[in-house]
Amino acid sequence: MNTMRIKNICLILILSFSSIGCSEEKQPENGYEQALIVGSFLVNKTDKESGIGTGEIIRGYCILLFENKDSDLQYPLDYITFDLPSDLVDIPEELLSLDYDPDNCGPNFFPATYRFTYKIGLNYDVLNSKDETEFALGPCTASGLTFPWENYSQIKILNAHITTN
Template identity: 45%
Template structure:
């Protein structure tokens, strides 16, 4: 009887510890960053044809990022920022892309540190990414370099006060 009890306890402990490890698998430790831009694009289906619109996408700049003063102050983009977490004015959230370069529409300089969050993230594999296109200028030489930035999945998101 003791052997069965011990075996049951050992198996339960292994399952518990193994399951706890899987939940965090692939996610970063907590980081802090800012929502600095938004965009909405055309979703591309497996057949390569536009098939509707993406959800609103958001660009994130990590705190103390080397990209802070670059032409494109962004580290990642995501489509899973929960609705209502941050109170964005309507004029900041767009239903399109920058018409000049098919990139996101960045918030004005004075708003780029207004929407701070703490979160865990997981960089999505290419097969998990949302396939999208932001307008016709994607084929142009000076279009926004989406390929330089990774799509991420956010988890445990907390709004931080400035």
């Protein structure tokens, strides 16, 4: 009986150690998270205290983490950012021509044919609410937004580069 118990313990240990080597780590390659730029939008930056528009129009971008590219998300979006380096990617003007989606006052997502075109590696920090950029979407703000902006965190891009894989 002791021999059988020892064999079972050994078998359990062997199986435990062999499965450890098979687990996939989700560490960013070279410290960079793989992501896609999947849309953009123009907003009027607002004053944090008064909520009044400053008149400064800024472009925001939709970031989808590469690991979520095949997810069944209602909106293909993990984060938004207002500090994508302007020389990082050359997005055609026709993809940037809409300020926002007029149907739901959300971002203008790129057509499916461009969904996987703009691959980037990035280091970023998720901003807390006091550091986020406050913004309004013109007449959408007055009519009540239907896009759930509050569900998506803003990020500050610390470093980014184009990826090909």
